[in-house]
Amino acid sequence: MSPPDEDGEFSFGENADADRDITPDVPTAPSVKTFDVDQSGIDNVDQSAIDDVDDETLRAFVVCVIYANAALLLVSLGPLVWFFEGWTQIGAASVVAGLLAGIRTYQTYRAWDQSRDDTDPDDADPDDAVEETVTDAGRPGPEP
Numbered sequence: 001m002s003p004p005d006e007d008g009e010f011s012f013g014e015n016a017d018a019d020r021d022i023t024p025d026v027p028t029a030p031s032v033k034t035f036d037v038d039q040s041g042i043d044n045v046d047q048s049a050i051d052d053v054d055d056e057t058l059r060a061f062v063v064c065v066i067y068a069n070a071a072l073l074l075v076s077l078g079p080l081v082w083f084f085e086g087w088t089q090i091g092a093a094s095v096v097a098g099l100l101a102g103i104r105t106y107q108t109y110r111a112w113d114q115s116r117d118d119t120d121p122d123d124a125d126p127d128d129a130v131e132e133t134v135t136d137a138g139r140p141g142p143e144p
Contacts, residue, residue: 056112056115057112057116060108060109060111060112063108064105064108064109064112067101067102067104067105067108068101068102068105070097070098070101071098071099071101071102071105072098073098074094074095074097074098074101075094075095075098075099075102076098077094077098078090078091078092078093078094078095078098079091079095081094082095
């Protein structure tokens with residue numbers, strides 16, 4: 001507790017002179033330059049990495065991120081609203097909408113993955129393909 005000042009009042013929340021003398025100075029953080037800015041004020045950020053990404057891949061990634069964030073928000077918020085506020089319909093609808101957003105995230109990813117597999121014939125290995133013929137009994141068997 002601080003001693004009374006000249007008026008005989010105690011100062012709460014204010015540092016006494018003795019406290020100010022022993023308090024260390026606040027250090028200053030060093031400045032860090034993260035981007036190079038040319039003289040016109042435009043950032044010279046290397047955009048070559050983003051230019052190398054296929055438009056379909058970039059679109060699928062952004063859509064999946066948005067759906068996944070919505071799914072996480074709604075699935076997390078739904079039970080909280082239901083339990084703490086007692087809004088059962090809004091809470092249940094939020095959970096269902098979050099689950100649907102999660103399903104849509106998975107569907108978007110699978111569609112992108114399948115389209116990538118369809119358009120990449122270079123990755124196919126001819127040794128992986130196994131040819132089978134149908135025998136007289138109607139069962140698949142080895143090729144003669």
